[in-house]
Each structure stands twice: as structure tokens, then as C-alpha cells.
Amino acid sequence: MKPAPFNYIAASSLAHALSLKAEHGDEARFLAGGQSLIPAMNFRLARPAVLIDINGVGHLAGVDRSNRAEIRIGALTRYRDLERDGDFLKACSLFADALPHIAHPQIRNRGTIGGNLSHADPASELPAIAVAMEATMRIKSATGERQMAASEFFVGVLSTDLQAHEMLVEIAFPTPKPRTGACFMEVARRRGDFALVGIAVVMTLDDARRCSTVRLALCGVGETAVDVSKVAFPLIGQSCTTETIEAVAAGVRDAIAPSGNVHASADYQRHIAGVLAVRAISAAHQRVRHAA
Amino acid sequence: MTTRFFGAPIKRNEDKKLLTGQALFIDDVELPGMLHVAFLRSQVAHARIQHIDVSRALKRPGVVAVFTADDLGAYWKPGPLLVPPPPISGIVFNQRTQVPLAKDKVRHVGEPLAIVVAESRYIAEDALDDIEVDLEILRAVVDLEHGLGTSSVHVHDDLGSNISAHVRQIKGDYRCAVAKADLVLKRRFHYEHGISSPIETRGVVAQWNARGSQMTVWDTTQAPVFIRNGLAAMLGLSERQVRVIAPFVGGGFGPKIMMFYPEEVALPWISMRLNRPLKWIEDRLEHFFATTHERGQIHDAEIAVDSQGRILGIKDVFLHDTGAYNPYGLTVPINSQCTLLGPYVVPAYDSTFTAVFTNLPIVTPYRGAGRQHGVFVIERLLDLAAGELNIDPAEIRRRNLIPPDAFPYSNEIIYQDFQPLEYDSGNYEPVLDKALETVGYNHFIKHEQPKLRAQGRCVGMGVACYVEGTGIGPYEGAKVQVQANGKVSVATGIGTQGQGHFTSFAQIAADQLGVDVTEVDVVTGDTDQFYWGAGTFASRGAVVAGNAVNEAARVVRQKALKLASDAFECSEDDLVIADGKVSIVGIPQKFIRLGELAQRANPMRGAVKPGTEPGLEATQYFGPPSGATANGVHAVILEIDPLTFELKILKYVVVHDCGTVINPMILAGQIHGGVAQGIGNAFYEKLSFDDQGQLLNASLADYLLPTALEVPRMELAHITTPSPLNPLGIKGAGEAGAIPVGPLFAQAIENALNVGRKKVELLEIPLSPSRLFELTRMADQP
Amino acid sequence: MQPDHHDIELKVNGTTHRRGVESRMLLSDFLRHELLLAGTHVGCEHGVCGACTILVNGAPVRSCLMLAAQANGQQLSTVEGLANDTGELHPVQQAMHDHHGLQCGYCTPGILMTMTAFLKENPAPSEEEVREALSGNLCRCTGYQNIVDAMMAAAQAMRAAAS
Ligand SMILES: Cc1cc2nc3c(=O)[nH]c(=O)nc-3n(C[C@H](O)[C@H](O)[C@H](O)COP(=O)(O)OP(=O)(O)OC[C@H]3O[C@@H](n4cnc5c(N)ncnc54)[C@H](O)[C@@H]3O)c2cc1C
Ligand code: FES
Ligand code: FES
DSSP states (O other): OOOOOOEEEEOSSHHHHHHHHHHHGGGEEEESSOTTHHHHHHTTSOOOSEEEEOTTOTTOSSEEOOSTTEEEEETTOBHHHHHTOHHHHHHOHHHHHHGGGSSOHHHHTTOBHHHHHHHTOTTOHHHHHHHHTTOEEEEEETTEEEEEEHHHHEEETTEESOOTTOEEEEEEEEOOOTTEEEEEEEEOSSTTSOOSEEEEEEEEEOTTSOEEEEEEEEESSSSSOEEOGGGGGGGBTSOOOHHHHHHHHHHHHHHOOOOOOSSOOHHHHHHHHHHHHHHHHHHHHHHHHHHO | OOOSSTTSOOOOTTHHHHHTTOSOBGGGOOOTTOEEEEEEEOSSSSEEEEEEEOHHHHHSTTEEEEEEGGGGGGGOOOOOOSSOOOOOTTOEEOOOOOOSSOOSEEOSTTOEEEEEEESSHHHHHHHHTTOEEEEEEOOOOOSHHHHHSTTOOOSSGGGSSOEEEEEEEEESOHHHHHHHOSEEEEEEEEEEEOOOOOSSOOEEEEEEETTTTEEEEEEOOSOHHHHHHHHHHHHTOOGGGEEEEOOBOSOOSSGGGOOOOHHHHHHHHHHHHHTSOEEEEOOHHHHHHHSOBOEEEEEEEEEEEOTTOOEEEEEEEEEEEEESOOTTTTHHHHHHHHHTTTTBOOSEEEEEEEEEEOSSOOBOOOTTTTHHHHHHHHHHHHHHHHHHHTOOHHHHHHHHBOOGGGOSEEEEEEOTTSSEEEEOOOOHHHHHHHHHHHHTHHHIIIIIHHHHHHTTOEEEEEEEEEEEEEOOSSOEEEEEEEOTTSOEEEEESOOOSSSOHHHHHHHHHHHHHTOOGGGEEEEESBTTTOOOOOOSOTTOIIIIIHHHHHHHHHHHHHHHHHHHHHHHTSOGGGEEEETTEEEETTEEEEEEEHHHHHHHTSOSSSOOOTTOOSSSEEEEEEOOSSOEEEEEEEEEEEEEOTTTOOEEEEEEEEEEEOBSOSOHHHHHHHHHHHHHHHHIIIIIOOOOBOTTSOBTTOSTTTSOOOOTTTSOOOEEEEOOOOOTTSTTOBOOOTTTTTTTHHHHHHHHHHHHHOSSSOOOOOOEESOOHHHHHHHHHHHHOO | OOOOEEEEEEEETTEEEEEEEETTOBHHHIIIIISOOTTSOOSOSSSSSOTTEEEETTEEEEGGGSBGGGGTTOEEEOGGGTSOTTOOOOHHHHHHHHTTOOSSOSSHHHHHHHHHHHHHHOSSOOHHHHHHHHTTSOOSSSOSHHHHHHHHHHHHHHHHHHO
16 A cells, blocks of 8 residues: 555645646645545555645645634634634634534644545535535636635535635635524434434524524535535424424435445434434524524 | 462463563564565355466566465465364265365455565555456355255255255154153244454564574464464475474454465465465455355254243254364264253264355354354253243343252263263252352342333343353463572463463463572473474463363372482471472472572483483473363343344443362453453344345454443452363353353343333344344344 | 656654655555555455554554555654553554453554544534544444543543643
8 A cells, every 4th residue: 555656745735736746636635635536546546646735835724713794714724723722612602513523633733725625525514514504616827727615626525615726725714693593413324434324513693583584505415515505494483393304304305315334224314314414403593593 | 289370360471571561462573585475266155166367467576476276286285174073973074175275166255366476565466357247147055045955056066965964863752752741942043153353463474594494473363282283294294394483463353263374375385386485464345255164054953941931952053154164074964063052961862963165264163162152052041931931031041050069970972082971070059059149130120120111221131141161172282491590481272362370370380399480481382392282272371281281280299309318318298398499398498499409400410310301390291081160140130222232231231150260360350351242142243134145244354353331340259160171170161251241231131122012132242232123123023 | 557656754653754665656565665664454455444544743644555666755644653652552543452442452552543533623522423433433342332432541641641
């Protein structure tokens, strides 16, 4: 299990990294935390000809909350840095819930937010969270930049809208509105394993404590993170009760088409999606009420 | 002899090296000029080989040589049969052992096709891609029942079927038992064991020294002496020309005793051909195919009981997956067959098995070695009978235990060591009582469980019994030697993989020779240090080699006393041996150090008297007449999330009787580790093959070894019934932790789930949340 | 493709090393076979087992998932650097010995590196926190119980020594 040969280039700046990518295109991969890419290379499932190490690139890491409307996370921000950022976790409780489920401390010390999202593993927690939080993905290339909604960024299993010459440089979440509660839950075989099913819920209540918006996204049950916010529409304008939540959970079960894997049958995944929907919506709702 | 150390929780001599990164493991062997080896392995389970073209690989810079089966010439031979079939009448055994490189056909994914030798492992792996293999793909035999069907393809064409073996063993008259029975229950059980997956994979380093005509092989084997003998024969060398060293080995658990693995055969031969040292380290991906598994059996089993739940008879017909070859003979299925009888009086037993060749990796013993499968069947049958008869699960076990006055207890059938299955000693009921008491059985059932159930929590209790045949022959030996510096050296032929032999053997020798444990250096697994032996398997190291150490140390002690009595001109009875010296009773200032006695025993002048030997040393062998039988009971309280079926263990208890205990700290560690593997087997680890024989989860991300969060704290207790079969009274303990966890989980999970719903019967292992969901849903369907 | 080489300079356990390495050389292989610091073990080469865990600038990481070239300019610590110069064991090593926290010892170096860093960050952990911190290191021999006990004892010993 040794990687096939490649050229390694430590990029000295963002511009350097982007120009290298422009030059080598699909032949080249960015090396961020390496926690998905290097295992794949050791198994020789990935054989990039050129590896552009972006770990030395400045200004790609960190949380920026200077703009009140949004929370920006640099692509090279490591899981561990977010775990240690109490203010951030308070503002984005989905991360607080989800980060401990992502692998183990040693991997969280290296793995990056941008690497995770670019890798686009449908069982990963973060794409679902990005979708639930209506994140914006900021993308750069040597020739320009663009941005797009998370829900459009993920296009298939391990595949995104990123073009051969592009880099994901930042993701930005709208700062949660007041009276917003959120919860991420998952079922995995062991702590740190990819989720068999995970669900991210973001819920905002109005003055009368009725739901004004509900965002629901799942991981592990489709080719990408699955946005099922639509099934929560009946909740809008309603208050959360056992019955309304059960109805949404039934909707979640119907809205997904999991394929099953070696650890879980498709039926089990569907069932768990419903169970987690009830639990996570209830918990998110509890949290808003406590906060309010 | 004083027993200062024997029986005490002595800290381990070997730890310091291991804790500081100084212990030598196989991949730490670095030799000048060493080349690196990679194996091209079949990607498909069953195919005819049309053509292999290695020419491109040979052209790659850094590649030194490439070999296919044809290149091995006369050296190419199927491996030896490790354990011939036992003397059971009517036995059918079709020997088909593994080959060094596949020749006409590949028979499982991962079977080696070609060998690349290169300047680095990186380059060797690059060159694997250069080899072109032309295969005619055949249907794969994966399912045991299909494999025996008339339309199945055959793993070994010349055999005309996929039957590897067929064995029937009978005790008493099962038909009579049925006639007398108040209840007869029949079920089908599936039990799958997984892979041992030690954290260190396998590896081989071979170095041919042309000048000295000497072959040195470092090997992660559990049986270095057998490897030495086999290699000498294969290579046309005498045993003295071959030295096999099993260095520190990072866990074995059974599969590292298999032999000969293709890599063990190939590397020494290539090293001779190229006259260069070679290294091959199995990577984790290879480990999933290239190291043996244990896997599955399907049992159709029947129990006949009276109205009180007493067993009248058991009938069992089972299929055993032996994989593509059967080099380990029948050890695994015979263990299943024998261990099914458990600690119970079973007057009539009729057991038949068919071992089936499949296009899957080879099956050989992995910790438990088939015992799990048998224990699962008997324990589940008892649970089912208890349910039908409305008897408490602990009580039905108690009623069937072999009484203490019945030992030695003969089960009449033949065991894996070819001896009739006879339990040497035991006292089973106190073990059960202790387990029930420690887990709080009655309190839980009467008070806690009803309370928790009222809160909607699914909590369950399980209790399972087992016996473990241990410490089988043939023999081991040990050489104990007092060095001139007063240190004691102990050498044995077994390999060691973490069982603490460096300490437990030192404890035995230290007590005999009156030195501190830290003054005893134990050498294991180097055939130049100790010439004879069998290996570490079947929980035998401590029993068999331990007794040999004791015998040898006893002889050295006698020699020391004799020499000292000559020196002091006093009777041996007036001497004490303690603190590294021999002194006269009551006159501690009159002493001779052991080291000095060792020097005197090797005089520079004067003749050694006829009949005596120089040196303060002795070599002794020990071979038990038959295996000692340990026993135990595990009990668990666990909770299942009623919606997600996730599992949480609330309490875990092991009560165990493995005779006299050398080192309770090491014993506890063995049990903890066994339980952890048992939990993996019961609920996490499953080899998922598709119908083409492809393993779908060949990585540690998907083959789920339990972590610190899945393994609970365990409470241990011991009962001691010494074995009469060896002077130290010890029984083995290596496998005890792992054996009964499957039925224990099944019982406790059923107990947790079967409230207010139709009964779910858990007749298979491994289980998982997803599987529990499916099974309860099936049970809930009208 | 032509092998592509890089000159690197790094510090391991306080000693500076300069070497030329091929791009694809894994850091685990580099430490073990180039620097002959073989105490760092390799069990899976895909990030799961934790045997290869070392500290890079004080933080535990998988050395099988880093390239040697990436270690250029970094400070590394491995198991060989834990005991002090006089050979006295680190309290975590000592506790592992006292509590029989190792059997074959193959997983041990990774566990030592993970847990020394963890106990620095969390000097008074609960058993549950210790188990969580350990969950990225597989041990096939011990069932973890004695390792957990060792860590609780080491934490206590280090707290006592500090106060
Ligand atoms: C044992 C183990 C368990 C794990 N468990 C989980 C888990 O439970 N949940 C989970 O989500 N993940 C898990 N992971 C994966 C881990 O989270 C990875 O860190 C993550 O998926 C990738 O992030 P990275 O920074 O390591 O990216 P890398 O591995 O460096 O890169 C991944 C891919 O993204 C590309 N890339 C990286 N950065 C950028 C960028 N800025 N722009 C464009 N492309 C980029 C790379 O070229 C590569 O193709 C696990 C990993 C391991 C080893
Ligand atoms: S070898 Fe690096 S995690 Fe297993
Ligand atoms: S002690 Fe053997 S793997 Fe941990």
C-alpha cells in the first residue's frame, strides 16, 4: 500500500497554487489535510500525477466573523481548530454536534473543511451541514472566482461542481437568525465512522413560537447530501408537536432512496432517517425554546 | 521451592523495550543490500490462468526479478498438511493444500500469481501494474449449500465435488433420547467468525549467507521450529543450516501459526537464488486475503430434553467453510463438534459435519478455533428449551452441569489432539454461582429490569457457559541456564505474541532458583537458542512450555544445591537457595552466588566427572498426556435502543477457572482481550463477500474492530481447580475470553427486545443494529 | 514518471535531520526506514489503526497519511523521545507498565503519543473522555481496560507531580 509516483509541489501562495492547477488541470490534486486523499493514494485508488500541497498557503485558514451577516470559514481550516473555537461552536451548533463524529482527534488535527467538502463523500457529515445551513461555496481559479450554493455544489458521489482548474477557498454561512435552533445527529457503527445516516436540522421560530423556517438535510442516504427541507413545509406556521414532527419524519422516510451498504440495509437506513428526524427536530426545537 | 513469584501479579519484563520503541519487530529488521518483495494477487475468486506476461515489469528500473509458478520449477509444491485427520472411523478427508504461486487456476481472491523483487517496496508495487494476466473467469463457490449441489462448479476439478471432509461422531443413542424426551427443539444456526486482524500484519525476511551456507529467516510465525524444519526440507538444507527467528510479534491469535504461507516458502528460495536479503511485509489490504480467516458454519441442530430441562440428547448436522484449501486439517470443525458439549452432561450426541471447499481465503484457527460455533449452538438450544419450559436460563444451565465428582469426565468422542475428549478436572457450579452473584442476576431480574422496562428501556441479561480444551501436546522444551554473571537464561522453542511469556516463564524459573524475576532473561522463538518445540496454539504456551521451564529449572536447582553442598561439604538439606545465592541454613554469611557456581561448573582445569555435564544448566521437555479443560461463565447486562438498535453494555462479568494461575495480571489481560475480540465477533466484525467471492469490506474502515468505546469495563473473578495433568496444575486461558460472547449477546439482546412483541429468535452471529431491525420487523409481521 | 526528489530538514525528538526524499515517501516509512526510528509502527496505512501516530508540532497525527516531504521544517516527536535522557520512563509509559496496558506492544507507541498529547490538554479527564481520546487507536490484545486504567493513573501522577 504505497502510493504511485507523483510530483510534489509545495505551493507558496494561493496564486502559485492556482496557477499550478491551471497548468496541470485534472492531472493534479490539491493536498489539504490528506486524510482522504492519501489513504486513496496508498490503496492506489487515486493516482494524481501532481500533488499541489496547499498547507503552506497563507490566509486560507480560519473563521472570519467580521461581517455580521455571515460566518466565513477558510478552506484550510482544520476540524480541530473549529473544535477549539468556543464562539464559533456556539454560533454554529451543528458543528459542535457533528465534529466529534468525524473520525478521531488525530485525523481532525489534519483534516480540513475545504478538503472534506471538495471530497464530497455523501456519508460525510459536513456536506449535509453545509446544505442545511445554506452555505455559499467560494471558488477561485487563476483566472477568476465564483460562488455557488452548497445545494448545487455537490453533484454526485465524490464529485462536485469544481472544475479542473478551481479551488474551493472558503465557505460562508448566513449568521443564524435569532430564535434559531439546530441539531445534528447520526447513527454510525462506531464513533468516528462515517454515518450510516445523519441528519442536520436548522429551525427558526417566529414570535409566536411557530416554525418560520425549517431546513433538513441528510447524509449517508443518497449520492450527495440530500436536502429534504421540502418535507418540512407542513411545519411552517405550525408549532412543533409530536404529531407534526412524526408527520415530517414520515415525509423524510418517503423522500429518500438509500441504497444500503455492508453495514446497513436500505430499509434500516430509511427507518433510521425517520427516527433521527424525530429526535433531531425535537432536539432543535428544545434548543430554540431554551435559548428563547 | 518457595513461590514468591508464581501466582503473583508480577509486572512484565518485556515492557520496557516495547514502551520505548526498542523492541525488534519484523519490519524493523534492516539488512545491507536488502531487496523488497511484492506479490501480484488474484483480483478474482475463481479463474483459469491462461497466460501471465511479466516482461514489462522486468524492464522497470529498480526491478531485480519477477517470478511466476513456472519459474519455481521443482520447488513448486503444495504445502504440507499441518494436522492430519484424527483417527475417527468412517472419516472422509480430501487433502488439498495451498500452493506457493497459483499455477493452472486461482481459487480465491488474493491468491498469489507472481512475485516482484525490487529495490524498494514502492517500486515493487509499481511493477505489479506492469504484469499482464490473462484469466478465464469461472463461477465462484461461495455459498456452502450451493457448493454441495450437483450443479456447482468445483474448486478442485479433480475432486469431483467440493467436499473437503465428512465426519460423524456418536455418543450414546440419540434416537432413544428423543423417544424419552418431553421436548425436542430444532433450529438452524449460522455462526460466522471473522479474521484475527492483529495490528501487526505478517512478514518474512530471508537472508541467505552463501559463505556460511546459512539461511536466516525472520518470520512473524507462532511456530518457528516447524518453519525451520519445513524450510530445511524444502530447500535441501539440514536443519542446522536454517535459523528461524520469530522476533517480537504484534499479535497472532491463530493465523500466524498457519504454515506454509506462500511468502514463507518463496522468500528464502529467492534469497538463495539472488544471494540477497529480502523483505516482505504484508500490507493491510493483503492481510484481508493472504492471511487465513475463520468464518462460518451452518448448523441444523436438535435438542431433546425432559420436562425439567435436563438434556437427553443432541443431534447436529453442520456445514463448515474450509475455504479454497485445507492445510490445517479438521481442527476447526472438530473443535466445534467437541466443544458443543460444553460443561453439560449430554448422554447422547450424534454430530455430523461436512467441510466444504469454497472460493474464499483459507480457514484455519483464530482464537477460539471453532469452539465459538459449537458453544453458540448448545447455549442457544438451552435458551430455547428454557423458554419453552419456562425455566430460568441460568437454572437450566445449572441443572445440566457435570457434577464435581464426575471428573475425569469422558465425552467419548475424539478431540483435536486425537485423544478421546476427556475433561481432566472441574467444579462448574461455583463458577456459575459466582458469575450470577457478581453480575447481580437475581436483583436485576426481580427489581432493576422491571423498573427500567417500565421506563421504556430495553435492557437484557445474558449468561453463558463454556469449556475450553487447552494445553494440548505434543510437547515443548526449555533450557534453563545460570550465567556467570548470575543471571538466569530461559530458552524455549515457542513463539510469543504478547502473552507475557517473558514474564510468566521467568516467574517459574525465578521461584525454583531463588532469583528475582528481573534476573531471568527469557528467549523465545529463535531456533538457534532452542532447537525443539511445536508452537503457540490452542492456549498451550503457558501449560506446556511453562511446565518444561519448571522441570528444567528444578534440575538446575538440584545441580546448584549439589555443587554448593560439595563446596561447603555439607548436606544439600542444610542449604537454602535465595536472593541469587546458595547459603547454609541459619548462617546467611556462608553463601556462594549462583553465578560463581556456574563458573565452578565449567572448570578450566581438572576433569569433568563421568556422568556429569559442565555448566549450570538443564534442558527438559514436557508433554501432557492430553489437554486440560478450563471452563468459565460470562454474564452481561446490556441495553438496546428500541428504535435504532444500537447497543450499550452496562455490565460485563467473567468468572473463569483455568487451574493454577501463574500471573493473575497477565491472565486478566488475556481475558480482557479475548472478550474484546468476542464482542467484535458478536456485533461488529463481519466479512461481507458478494456471490463472486469478492470481499466488500477489505479495510479497517469497514471491517469494524472494536475501539475503546465499544469494549466495556469487565469484572473478573476466578475459581481454581488445578489440572491433574501437569505438575503446576495450570490450564490454558488464551481463548476463554472470546468463546461465549456470541450466545451471550444473542441471549441478552433477545431478553432486552422480547417485551410486548412476538418473540425474536437470534440464531446467528454476527449481529448488527441493521440486522436486529430486520429480524424484529420479520418477527413483528403478522 | 521520473522520481521526484526533495531535500528536507526536520527535527525529530530535538535532533535535526537533513535528507533527500522521493515525493511519495510516506512519513511513516521515512521515520522507520530512513531515520531508523522504528518505534513508530505501521498497521494499516489508511489512517484507521493509529499505530503510526506521532506528534507534529505537538499535535498527534497519522504519520502514514503524511508525506515525508510535508514534514520539511516541522518538529516531530516519536516514542523514542518520550523517556528522558537518563532512561527514566515518562509517567504515561510508567503507568502502562504498572497497569499491564500492553501485551504485544505493537499498538503501544501510537497510544503513548496520542495519550501524552491528550493528557497535556486535559490533565484531569474522566474515564469516558479517556476512552474517547483512545478511540482512534486500535488495540487487538488488551481490550483497552488496562490502558484506560493506566491513563487515569498517569493523569493523577502527573497532576501530583505538577502541584
Ligand atoms: C480513519 C478515518 C476516518 C474518517 N472518518 C470520517 C467521518 O466520519 N466523516 C467525515 O466526514 N470524514 C471522515 N474522514 C475523512 C476526513 O474527514 C478527511 O479529512 C476529509 O474527508 C478530507 O479533508 P482533507 O483536508 O484531509 O482533504 P484531502 O484528503 O487533502 O483532500 C481530499 C480531496 O479534496 C481535494 N481538495 C482538498 N482541498 C481542496 C480545496 N481547497 N479545493 C479543491 N479541492 C480540494 C483534494 O485534491 C482531494 O481530492 C475520515 C478519515 C479517516 C482517515
Ligand atoms: S498505520 Fe497509520 S493509522 Fe494505521
Ligand atoms: S498490545 Fe497488541 S495490539 Fe495493543
